[in-house]
Amino acid sequence: MTWIVRILREPLVHFVAIGGLVFALYYATRPDQSDPDRIVISEAAVQMLANQFESTWRRPPTSAELAGIVDSYVKEEILVREAMKLSMDQNDTVIRRRLAQKMEFLIDSIATSPAPTEEELRAYFQDNIQRFTAAPRMSFEQVYLGETATAEAVLGAVERLEDGTDPASVSRSTMLPVSVDDAREPEIDGTFGRGFFAALVDAEPGAWMGPVASGYGVHAVRLVEVDVPPAPEFEAVQAAVEAEWRQSKADELAERRFDQLRGSYQVELPELAAPGS
Incomplete structure (x- = not known):
């Protein structure tokens, strides 16, 4: 008996059972296609159409409206069957993707999980x-040293900056911001290129350092602050x-x-x- 209870609690069993009910409802409401020239609309299908109308208009349809809805449904069914007779449903990328999408929606709709403990x-x-922890933010100043720079040139630039030289007199011409305040990784990497944030996040704030590579070249950078939320x-x-x-x-x-x-x-x-x- 214990193994039966264990099986009944298995989420996949619930999934298959609910899936079976959904597919059964689908086949109960679709027109009977056993005879390609005979269209039978079930009461369940009519009720489904009425429910769709009510969910849209916040009221049930009148008798005339319901008759019009059913007539449109029959017209659609006739056109679909005629199109299928002409094989219009085959080798059509749009139809294939739409059918696959509907199956994905159907599978997703029954892929419900039990309440977690x-x-x-x-x-x-x-x-x-980490997915529930706020992203780190950082502030820094940067000096652009060009697309390429020798180790000697970078060291000289860092020493001049540390001695208090105006960064503007050290930097090469660039449209990049001189300073960045309280920004997250996507913003920083979106401006300087992927990996720029990661190159700075573990650095010691306060001192100029280099070389730091970006998508544009080489930089000397002074990290001002890194805020890593707990x-x-x-x-x-x-x-x-x-x-x-x-x-x-x-x-x-x-x-x-x-x-x-x-x-x-x-x-x-x-x-x-x-x-x-």
């Missing part, structure tokens, strides 16, 4: 604590942790469901050659 949330918080308490971010935990579990269940679907197909691929080989 506090123990699970705390463990997830500890494993991903990690938050779990209770302060519990709601955000739970939201992210649920999303991660939903993504995991959706991926597992897709793996199940893929396992039911035999996929044959041609030998793939790398471009240019």
